[in-house]
Amino acid sequence: MNTTHINTATATPRTFTIDSTLSGVSFLAAARSEFAKLKALRTSWWLSIITVALGVFIAGAVAFSFQQFAADDSAMAGDALQIAIQGQAGSYFAMILLGSLGVIAITTEYSTGAIRSSLTAVPQRFLLLSAKGLALVIWTAAVTAVMVLLSHGLTSIIAEPLSLGDIFDAEIAGMYAASWVSVVLTSLLGFGLGLLLRSSAGGIVILAVIMFVLQMVLSILYGVTGNAAWVEVLMQAEYMNLVDNAVNPNAGEFSMVPALEAWQAYVGLLIWVAVPMTLGALRFSHRDA
């Protein structure tokens, strides 16, 4: 019996064609994917839960203290805005916690090697980066909003004269919005630092230095240089001073340097965020993954 052996290797191959009706990659789809990544990580949930819990706890503690002092000494009782500002003290912790989340959102991609999967799915690097940034903003904005609202609720329940309805007061709502924006911008600052340094520890340490150490160093320098004008400029441009100027309508009252206008503070904060983001994005787009 004759048998014919067909060598598939040399047979004329057919060509597989991609179904052109199927969808490709888009910015919104990539952002949805990045949001799903944040949602799938325990770290995101832990940092967010701690942020809200700590923010609400601090708000309650501050409100309780106010109430106690006001009962003992009526001169200590503040107005509603003052109590609302103090009730948002937890937002400083939110900045470092969600700023760290911003760092981790990108550095873990490198430390785990997952960046290679991400870039194979979305090879357009700016698109991937923007999608990641947007997902982070949505996440931190939601967490901060929950923290601000719960803090307000608790503060208004404990401390008079702040009431629940004061959230619609233009001044108080503006202060809350500024606080909310500052936390979201700080998470983007962390994201930029993570992008630039590609190191979780490095990014978080630099963020902590920017938030907590720089102010002290500049204050010391201000004293040492005999209140030099150039140090005063640096102190005004220092990150936490800008946050204070953006959030607190009474900023500058107890400050060593003159307060900036709120818009100037926002411009300053945007520059702080834009510098590491731009440098990080350039590094991200030009370096091998």
Place this chain on the structure above:
Amino acid sequence: MITAENLHKRYGSKNAVDGISFQLQPGKVTGFLGPNGSGKSTTMRMAVGLDRPTSGSITIDGKQFSQHKAPMRTVGAVLDAGATHPGRTGKSHLKVLAATHGISASRVQHVIELTGLGEVAGKRIKGYSLGMNQRLGIAAALLGDPAVLMFDEPVNGLDPEGVRWVRSLARQMAAEGRTVFVSSHLMSEMSQTADHLIVLGRGRIIADAPIQELLNSGEQRVLVRTEQTSDLANALTARDVSISHIDAETLQVTGLDPRSIGRRALEAQVVLHELTPQLTTLEDEYMKLTGDHVEYRSGGAFEEAAQ
């Protein structure tokens, strides 16, 4: 179709890929063979835009990978079994990737079943073995039902069943008309999977040919066993014929076919006990091709070291 043109990649003073050009055809499994450090993975990484070429280009259907509208439907790549976040589950990893291209949940479930990950898909990746990670990487590569599949050392860590499965998957994908590009340093693996081979050594292409052509290009060797080795050696001596003594009764002859050897033995009245043509294996050919291009060479055998 994958096309590389004068592709270079330099890391400092080291040329990882040194001006290679090739074209991969759809409907075939092309093996990318070479010793460690020969530039296989770097070439594949450049194909999907993870690394930037120092010069030259590598394109998929005439376009850079990042210029394709639907990258996951164009190329499915398994370049690194560990390219996942260990804190996610296998399923969430696939869902995250699927979301970028609007790929349905049923397709995610389909590739999970196809790759045999059904039982572990809900578990965190940090608990996965290397083999499971390889399967997860393959599942991710198949998500977009792509026209090109690129596997870098896909059988690393797989059990024998997994190895056979990858082999048949590659063949099946090529039979469907896809371009399948598989790298390996295992010659045996390539001989069972690939139709065409590109052999790389120190960043340069040292062979680019159908696998059968590579096997045929080898010299024909014949093993001859006789008690009259010196008589036979004298009878066979000629230009282009080389004879080596394996032992007191065995010769290995290169440059003559078995029929000619038998005839000359008869003329010289030499009794032969064995006349066996030696088939050139891919491994022989590979060792011959890459012998001068191995960057990391092992030391001597343990016995030698012990002496």
